[in-house]
Amino acid sequence: MSGGMGTRLRPLTCQLPKPMVPIFNKPVMEYGIEILKEYGIEDIAVTLYYLPNNIMEYFNDGKEFDVNIKYYIENEPLGTGGSVKNAQEFLDNTFIVISGDAFTNINITKAYEFHREKGSKATLVLKKEPIPLEYGVVITDEYGRIIRFLEKPNWGEVFSDTINTGIYILEPEVLDYYKKGDNFDFSKDLFPRLLKDDIPMYGYITEEYWCDVGDISTYVKTHEDIFLNFSKDYLLEEELYKGIWAEEGVTIEKGARLYPPIYIGKNSLIKEGAIVEPYTVIGNNCVIKKGTSIKRSILWDNVIVEENCEIRKSVICNKVHIDKRSRLFEGAVIGANVKIDEDVTIKPDVKIWPYKTIDENVIVRDNLIWGKGSNKKLFGYRNISGVFNQNITPEMAVSLGTAFATVMGAKGSYILSSDEHNLSKSIKSSLISGLLSMGSQVIDIDNISIPICRFGTKYFNAQGGIHISSYGVDEVYIEFMDERGANIDNNSKRKIENSILIGDFNRCFGDEIKGVVNIYNFAEIYIKEGKSYLKNIDKIKSKNPRIIISSPSENISELAKECLMGIGCNIKKIPYEDGWTIEDISKRVLDEDGDLGVLFSKNGEGIALTDGFNNIKDEKYHLLTLSLGFKTGELKEAVIPYNFPRIVEKVAQQYGGKINYSKSNISNIIGTILDRNIEAQYILNFDGIWAIGKIVDYLVGENIALNTLVQELPEYFYLKKEIPCEWDDKGNILRRLTEERQYGIELVEGVRFIEDKGWVMILPDEEKPTFNLYVEGYKEEYAEELCTIYNEKIKKMIKDL
Secondary structure: OOOOOOHHHOOOOOOOOHHHOEEOOEEHHHHHHHHHHHOOOOEEEEEEOOOHHHHHHHHOOOHHHOOEEEEEEOOOOOHHHHHHHOOHHHOOOOEEEOOOOEEEOOOHHHHHHHHHHHOOOEEEEEEEOOOOOOOEEEEEOOOOEEEEEEEOOOHHHOOOOEEEEEEEEEOHHHHHHOOOOOOOOHHHHHHHHHHHOOOOEEEEEOOOOEEEOOOHHHHHHHHHHHHHOHHHHHHHOOOOEOOEEEOOOOEEOOOOEEOOOEEEOOOOEEOOOOEEOOOEEEOOOOEEOOOOEEEOOEEOOOOEEOOOOEEEOOEEOOOOEEOOOOEEOOOOEEOOOOEEOOOOEEOOOOEEOOOOEEOOOOEEOOOEOOOOOOOOOOOOOOOEEEEEOOOEOHHHHHHHHHHHHHHHOOOOEEEEEEOOOHHHHHHHHHHHHHHHOOOOEEEEEEEOOHHHHHHHHHHOOOOEEEEEEEEOOOEEEEEEEOOOOOEOOHHHHHHHHHHHHHOOOOOOOHHHOOOOEEOOOHHHHHHHHHHOOOOOHHHHHHHOOEEEEEOOOHHHHHHHHHHHHHOOOEEEEOOOOOOOOHHHHHHHHHHOOOOEEEEEOOOOOOEEEEOOOOEEOHHHHHHHHHHHHHHHOOOOEEEEEOOOOOHHHHHHHHOOOEEEEEOOOHHHHHHHHHHOOOHHHHHHHHOHHHHHHHHHHHHHHHOOOHHHHHHOOOOOEEEEEEEEOOHHHHHHHHHHHHHOOOOOEEOOOOEEEEEOOEEEEEEEOOOOOEEEEEEEEOOHHHHHHHHHHHHHHHHHHHHHO
């Protein structure tokens, strides 16, 4: 069973499934395969869910390990039992189930003989554990028959020290209680049913070694156990000297001091004057330089530790660089691809997620977790995002509020808002605490949208604003704005990151803390202001256009309904269904005999339009609104992201307008629009509720249909595509792309190639290990041809690395 996400092992498992976590430089699952093979078990099914390719690419079909492996991938988690049932065609006889992250030397023959002797239908391998609180406790009678289960008991429920190891010997018929695709667990669902139905179920207590590599402490303890117990030395291959294991290609320079037991992986270099102390494991291709002391620590592959560093009982993942005189204390865990500069101190039990850079002379006291997966920065494309109580905790939100006030001005006032979800409100409360601790004034404008937060920031002349929203069950998004209501720029983002990193906040005294100003009806002010931009409200009331609206946010739908009804529209609000697009709204417009349909984005910034026949979204929507603005004269110029279709230039020229290009991040776009005071474009592109008001106002005022505006738009051919690329390879690919061309190339943002048939832009994604490919062709076939050429070209470059 190898589908678990290994949450408790993070950051070790941020980019690695738990069964691939190394023990003495070898994936823990490989030890499991070796012990199965030792007892003649060569046909192996592997159940997968999280990062399955990592496991499949390493083990392939198993032939390299003298076994036969089949893989069964779950599209969604099916539970421990459901994952095994998913492989039911493999289960034609008695079979053994073992966790991919279990480290054991159990005697499988003895367990199997016990199973047969007892006539058992399900035998659980048990182990005595002094403190069984983190495990499922199993109680057996004097004959070994199981009579009770207790899943992770508290001390008042501990009636036995025999725990469930997650190793089972089963007969196929015990899975007949469930169908393939059902979600169920062995210990919570199946085994209690077997117990209730009096199916023979026994517990075999093993005396051999077993450890569940479930968290950081057990991961470290497993290595220590192997070092301490010489009966397990066979796991470490042959010793170089007594208590020192070194694989091929290791270089130990004269003057290096090694104190056993230690283990050193292939091609690693221990420099003169380096000190490697007991219970240390060093991975492959590592370099330990002069004056550095390492003790009771585990280093994975390709770790470089510069001179005079001190590392104590830490775990360091692949491709970490630790610069001179840095110190890591007990319990520190450093994720893959982290760079630690000179004179850094990592305090005890601090965990640093992958791809972080710790600047010199910094003391890191708290976990650095920010962002999802392999995102390199705290801030993504436009905001901070993460999973509640994992990446984004209430403690982190307090620090963010404190850092924001530190950077923007501690004594200023700040606008706080959120969407309607309790999760968002919870994070908002933590951010407020951080701001208050700096002596800042907080104005909470309740549960509204990002555009209203932007409006509120300007309305109250605040120093900045923060809006919190949540998607799905536990995804959190935090958006920071400056005094203009624009997203903060990259310089401010870096200052916030550094402020949190250093943690040296100049907080106020208790008597300087201000009360929170709560405003519960600020949306009324926003709606009133929006009406002031409209010229034809009386005509709208007379015509009473029927508009169908929907949004993933109930809050946005209600605000839009109130605003549009207030100017005389007949509104039909329909509940949003997951996955809905403007095409779904289009059908409802036709069914309801509506004049327009509007799908508002969850954050309230964007909209898509339909009249039942024309569906207007994304670039086409922006092109239409820009055309409308130029046509009415409200726009004399517009700000366009660099990756936008160049057909917009033709639209601007038609009405004597001007195009200003901006980098494609939202901070640059909105900031430039506001700096140039292009209010009409801001409304049409970044405030969905005010935008639909202006569009309706124009259509009714001019007595024209949406279709008329659509027909005036020029034809264009624009394609977008994502190309997966590892973070570390992005720079290499971009360099090679630019080196190949001496002409027809622009480097304003990413790489833009000017071709005879159109243009192509390659832009590395800020949040994901991908390239974004943008293509505009003079004809449809040209666009498709250019997209294919550059897609294949980039993929080949990546493959050749």
